[in-house]
Amino acid sequence: AGLFFAALTAFVSETFPRLEKDPADETVALLQTIVQQLANGNELAGAFDDNAEFILECYVVRVNIFLFLSLAITLIAALLCLVGKQWLYEHHRHVTLPTKDILAVRYLRRESMEKWHVPTILAAIPICLQLGLILFFIGVIDLLWHTNHLVARLFSVVAAVGFVFLVATCVLPAITHLYYPDALPCAYKSGQAWFI
Numbered sequence: 470a471g472l473f474f475a476a477l478t479a480f481v482s483e484t485f486p487r488l489e490k491d492p493a494d495e496t497v498a499l500l501q502t503i504v505q506q507l508a509n510g511n512e513l514a515g516a517f518d519d520n521a522e523f524i525l526e527c528y529v530v531r532v533n534i535f536l537f538l539s540l541a542i543t544l545i546a547a548l549l550c551l552v553g554k555q556w557l558y559e560h561h562r563h564v565t566l567p568t569k570d571i572l573a574v575r576y577l578r579r580e581s582m583e584k585w586h587v588p589t590i591l592a593a594i595p596i597c598l599q600l601g602l603i604l605f606f607i608g609v610i611d612l613l614w615h616t617n618h619l620v621a622r623l624f625s626v627v628a629a630v631g632f633v634f635l636v637a638t639c640v641l642p643a644i645t646h647l648y649y650p651d652a653l654p655c656a657y658k659s660g661q662a663w664f665i
Contacts (some may be wrong), residue, residue, distance in 0.1 A: 609628075642659075
């Protein structure tokens with residue numbers, strides 16, 4: 470998760486500035502106006518327009534939407550990890566009681582965990598990370614198609630292979646369970662496979 474978060478942050482820091490007018494573009498335009506004036510012997514070659522309209526390209530907005538959604542979902546997964554670790558620590562915390570009472574406390578804690586859906590919440594962590602990765606890949610693919618088509622094709626193929634693998638490992642347990650109940654159960658069980 471940390472490595473993914475670092476890569477995601479690098480892309481966000483690269484694409485986010487594209488949402489606003491770049492002051493460097495204004496500086497370049499001003500310098501070009503000055504050079505033209507000097508080349509024309511200080512005659513006014515054309516007025517510098519500092520109110521030039523900034524055109525925001527649609528793909529830049531889309532890419533940032535995907536990357537920021539990916540960032541938010543990844544941070545939610547990190548938050549769930551931290552909170553879940555605290556819950557599990559409290560669940561396993563040792564109490565100094567007689568053996569009979571310790572068993573009662575453990576049973577009570579386990580029942581509490583089930584009633585408050587802690588296993589379901591913890592199972593959502595990898596699903597959040599996978600959803601974040603999918604959104605990240607969509608954003609990067611969109612960015613690459615507007616930057617370099619060869620790189621976009623190669624990256625799209627690799628991302629598609631990963632996505633097909635993810636979908637296959639989600640669907641195969643359900644297919645095995647529904648259509649081949651007497652066969653060995655599929656080993657690709659995961660949180661998202663149980664939803665299917």
